Amino acid sequence: MTALQEYQRLESTGLWRATPEDQRREVVVSFGDATLVIADPRGGHALTHWSLPAVVRLNPARRPALYAPAADAGEELEIDDEAMIAALSKTQRIIAARRPHPGRLRAGLTTTFLAGLAGLGFLWLPGALIDHTADALPPAKTHEIGTAALDDLARLTGAPCDAPEGTAVLARLATALLGDGGRIAVLPQALDQVTALPGTLVVVPRDRLETAAGPEPLLAAIAAAAPPPGRRDSTREALRYAGLMATLNLLTSGELPAGALKGFGERLLRRPAEDPAPATDRTLGAVAIGDADWVALQSICAN
Secondary structure, eight states: OOOOGGGTTOEEEEEEESSTTSOOEEEEEEEOSSEEEEEOTTTOOEEEEEEGGGOEESSTTOSSEEEESSTTOSOEEEEOOHHHHHHHHHHHHHHHHHSOOHHHHHHHHHHHHHHHHHHOGGGGSHHHHHHHHHHHSOHHHHHHHHHHHHHHHHHHHOSOOOOHHHHHHHHHHHHHHHOTTOEEEEEOSSOOSOEEETTTEEEEEHHHHHTOSSHHHHHHHHHHHSOOTTOOHHHHHHHHHHOHHHHHHHHHHSSOOTTTTTTHHHHHHHSOOOOOOOOOHHHHTTOOOOHHHHHHHHTTTOO
């Protein structure tokens, strides 16, 4: 999702703290591509990026407005600017309208499955059922499955690196290389190769990033690892690991059972190294990364 055009130039001041123990500090707040950008008013560099679909308001209908990047996050942003509050409110209403409703998701998935089952009698086979489910899932649900896969993988690799300057560069590259909703994460250890996860999520080994002679080979590897539009290979792999009963639960309830992907990270780390197909000129032609961004990206694990 790209932030609403009418708000792309909107800025306001705010008070931000990274943890409950920190003192609030003055910041500049603006909209980025699918993010809320919180920047230092003096240097202008981004302190953090919040995903717009995840932003929650902590005190509805009260002033000043308090926001967080997630319901249980310790990070907090206070805004008293009416225009910015109204912009965030409108953006969140639009996001909520686009977000699939659980009942509609269950009905849609089940109806799609039953229609396919009537037309293609072989869909009772477990493999065909899983493939069908992977193709029928909406992007928001594959995004959730990708996040669950990343969480399991992070048990072994460590949490994704998150130095603010490098994270900002990753967000821009994800949109340029993978499209709206794309995500790239750098994992600090154990991972040997650039790997695609469900939900247009690509994970990159820290060693691969820090030892690269320049950005071009790394960008090509990321673009090559990402599936073509409409392909759900990584989602199929995750659902096959979760199993038939978990997939049936996803069809009927709209949710994978808790723990369905436990251990999936080990499988990803045992996967043999592959030589990915080269990225096309169409994929990389519009992607450029300057020296400062490259340095920031290579330092993303410095925290």
